[in-house]
Amino acid sequence: MDATGRKSTVAHKTLLEGSGLWKTYSGNEGAEPVLSNVSLQVERGEFVSLVGPSGCGKSTLLHVLGGFARPDRGEVRLGGAPLAGPASRAVMLFQEYGLLPWRSALGNVELGLEPLGMSVSDRRERARYYLQLVQLDDKRALLPHQLSGGMKQRVALARALAVRPELLLMDEPFAALDTFTRYHLQDQLLELQRKEALTVVLVTHDIDEAVYLSDRVLLMEGGPGRIHTELAIALAKPRDRGQRDFQAYRKRILEAFRLTGNGPEEEFTI
Ligand SMILES: Nc1ncnc2c1ncn2[C@@H]1O[C@H](COP(=O)(O)OP(=O)(O)OP(=O)(O)O)[C@@H](O)[C@H]1O
Ligand SMILES: [Mg+2]
Numbered sequence: 001m002d003a004t005g006r007k008s009t010v011a012h013k014t015l016l017e018g019s020g021l022w023k024t025y026s027g028n029e030g031a032e033p034v035l036s037n038v039s040l041q042v043e044r045g046e047f048v049s050l051v052g053p054s055g056c057g058k059s060t061l062l063h064v065l066g067g068f069a070r071p072d073r074g075e076v077r078l079g080g081a082p083l084a085g086p087a088s089r090a091v092m093l094f095q096e097y098g099l100l101p102w103r104s105a106l107g108n109v110e111l112g113l114e115p116l117g118m119s120v121s122d123r124r125e126r127a128r129y130y131l132q133l134v135q136l137d138d139k140r141a142l143l144p145h146q147l148s149g150g151m152k153q154r155v156a157l158a159r160a161l162a163v164r165p166e167l168l169l170m171d172e173p174f175a176a177l178d179t180f181t182r183y184h185l186q187d188q189l190l191e192l193q194r195k196e197a198l199t200v201v202l203v204t205h206d207i208d209e210a211v212y213l214s215d216r217v218l219l220m221e222g223g224p225g226r227i228h229t230e231l232a233i234a235l236a237k238p239r240d241r242g243q244r245d246f247q248a249y250r251k252r253i254l255e256a257f258r259l260t261g262n263g264p265e266e267e268f269t270i
Contacts, residue, residue: 014080015199016042016090016167018065021074023057023225034060035071036224042199044166047190049202049210049217050227051253057225058203059171065201066092066169078167090167091160095175097152099144099159105151106131106140109159116163130158133192150181157189161196168193170202174209186212190237211249212239219256229256 023035034057042048050058063069065076067083067090076083078090091112099108109127118126131137134154144152153173160168174182186209193200204210210217211233219229233249240246 013043014041015044015046015078016040016065016201017077018061019075019077021061021064021071021076023060023064023069023071032222032224033072034225035064036226038074038226040218040227042167042201044199045197047193047200047202047213047215049204049214050220051204051207051210051217052220053222053257054205056220056222058220060225061220062092062169062171062201062203066090066167068092088163089165090169091163091165092169092171093156093160093173095172097144097156099152099155101144104141104143105136105147105155108144108155109162112159112163126162127158130162131155133161133195134158134188148181150177150185153177153181153185154188157185157192161192161198164196166199168198168200170200172203172205175205182206182209187238189213207250207253208241210253211235211246212241217253219253231256 017040019039021035021038022033024031024033038057038061040048050061052058060069064071067076067078067086078087083090100111103111106124106127109131110123113123113126116123128137128140131140134157136151136154136158139147139151144155147155157173174185177185189200190213192198200213202210202213214233217231217233218227219231220226221228231249231252235243235245235249
């Protein structure tokens with residue numbers, strides 16, 4: 001066991017691996033594949049973002065990586081073992097929170113723990129620990145409609161973390177939030193990632209968010225969906241959005257997108 005109580009497994013540097021992933025949705029035959037021979041590797045403890053225009057296949061790729069959708073071809077491996085379906089080691093956090101409206105904040109965090117066969121008191125203790133981590137213990141008795149959007153997202157984050165996953169897959173989790181709440185949650189996420197030794201794959205439209213959070217940004221394009229560029233963000237965390245190097249990374253990503261499809265790839269190597 002490590003400090004978080006998570007069972008330690010034989011260290012395998014690559015936690016998540018997608019190889020040669022292809023996906024076409026039924027009813028969409030004849031169209032360009034949504035995923036076209038996509039391969040990626042995510043190291044343990046790494047924070048990777050997927051960035052790209054609407055409809056390019058980011059959510060599809062995230063679903064395939066989490067075992068929620070099957071690729072037509074190719075394979076996903078988690079911790080070295082083939083992934084055949086959703087695994088408790090990998091949890092997905094959606095933009096729309098997915099909280100049960102009739103359950104309190106605490107009840108919602110406990111929800112994911114119910115199938116684990118824990119005693120009621122252990123479950124409650126664990127849920128409160130994660131509500132404290134997202135600074136919501138004092139709101140634990142409130143129902144979702146009594147919470148702000150940012151608080152709901154934090155409850156959803158606590159619920160995801162409470163099952164102590166190794167991998168957190170996030171699909172635009174902060175997109176609906178105002179700038180202040182978003183910045184605050186981004187900092188909390190980085191802090192939690194450090195404390196819990198989490199590996200994160202984040203889908204975002206927000207280039208600033210990708211540069212602020214990620215160790216690596218994968219730029220995707222559609223028609224057919226693929227990763228066209230990979231950019232390591234070599235800046236120490238916490239990062240300063242106003243810093244020149246930060247802005248330089250933003251600019252490189254923006255340029256890569258502006259040039260997509262306008263010429264050979266070498267022109268936008270970043
Ligand atoms: N369940 C589905 N059935 C059929 N087609 C789908 C399904 N889900 C997604 N698609 C199609 O796959 C393509 C990629 O969708 P996806 O949701 O992965 O894009 P995205 O990059 O996440 O876009 P956005 O940024 O708008 O969320 C789109 O053309 C979409 O219409
Ligand atoms: Mg999407």
